Amino acid sequence: MGQAKLDPPKLGEPYLLTPGPLTTSYATKQAMLRDWGSWDSDFRAMTAAMRAQLLEMIGPGADDFDCVPMQGSGTFAVEAMLGSLLPRDSKTLVLVNGAYGQRIAKTMAYLNRDHVVIDKGDYMPPRGDEVAVALAADTSISHVVLVHCETSSGILNPVEEIAEVVHAAGRSLLIDSMSAFGALELQADKVPYDAIVSSANKCIEGVPGFGFVIARKAMLEASNGNAQSLSLDLFDQWAAMEKTGQWRFTPPTHVVAAFMEALAQHRAEGGVAGRGVRYANNRDVMVAGMRDLGFETLLKDRWLSPIIVTFFCPTDPAFDFTRFYDAMKSRGFIIYPGKLTVVDSFRIGCIGQMDEAVMRDVVAAARESLTEMGVASAAPPAAALEERARLAA
């Protein structure tokens, strides 16, 4: 795997320290400078190659699975997965610890699918033992849905632990791996799951426009007739694609072309492992630098994902998030507001065409921004640290 050669944004274009859309390579953007006929054999071949390459990423167990792309943002693909793969008489346990888990529960209500929720609040991880208890207590629960990396706090949920428990209880696991797939291993022969969902503009570093579900073929075959939406019917999309090689409705042709280029770069970097190493290094360099400035992370190291990190806002009255955001932007970095309910926070993403040199520049920009605002200390309020101390070891 070797050091990836990165392709920085052109002069004047800021880095997006956000969890998608993110900073893509110039070659990926350039791949969009051609028009494709959606029915043409060249584009059909591209779709087939894309599906095969995505399947390869789940490792040796991939033969039992198939990959179905779906137009729209990631949420469209999540809704397609839930509405198509969950039978109408199913009952699902939804594990929630942030905004994306909440969105899944809300989608279940729209879909009118029976469900129960374990809600751990803003950033406590759901754990295997409590899932085991819930599944033992209610034998009518047939499925479990888990968010892999909960992007709203940046927590890396214990996916292997929960998958083992769900498998041991004989239930079916669906994973929202939107912000993790492509950078964190999710091998089908190691983690027992039935379906995962991700999108073009996260760790594969494509541009936004479609998502994809990787599901067991047996589950796809059994899903005929489940969906109540035509455009989001994953079975219908799959069946049509298998038969004709085409997307049912207008595909995001330029986005797919860009994604093929992004996939080639992903492979050149050493695949999932190589990409994961770069992101983890980005996180480590950035977090160490921010801590040197006095900032504190919401999460203890064990739960920090290599995707995005939440920091507490400093308690110093001179600190103002909007001013901090503008000061960072003027230095070429777009950061992300926080999504916590209890304390003020902001987030810095580690994914996209960035390496540790960029992350050191991010820290330098943060230092300058604090000075410009007259912030003497980046320390968070005591209440935030007390809240953090509640986090399980």
Ligand SMILES: *Cc1c(COP(=O)(O)O)cnc(C)c1O
């Ligand atoms: C990005 C993301 C989604 C999808 O969000 P969209 O804005 O619809 O692309 C879903 N789940 C998680 C965990 C995400 O990070």
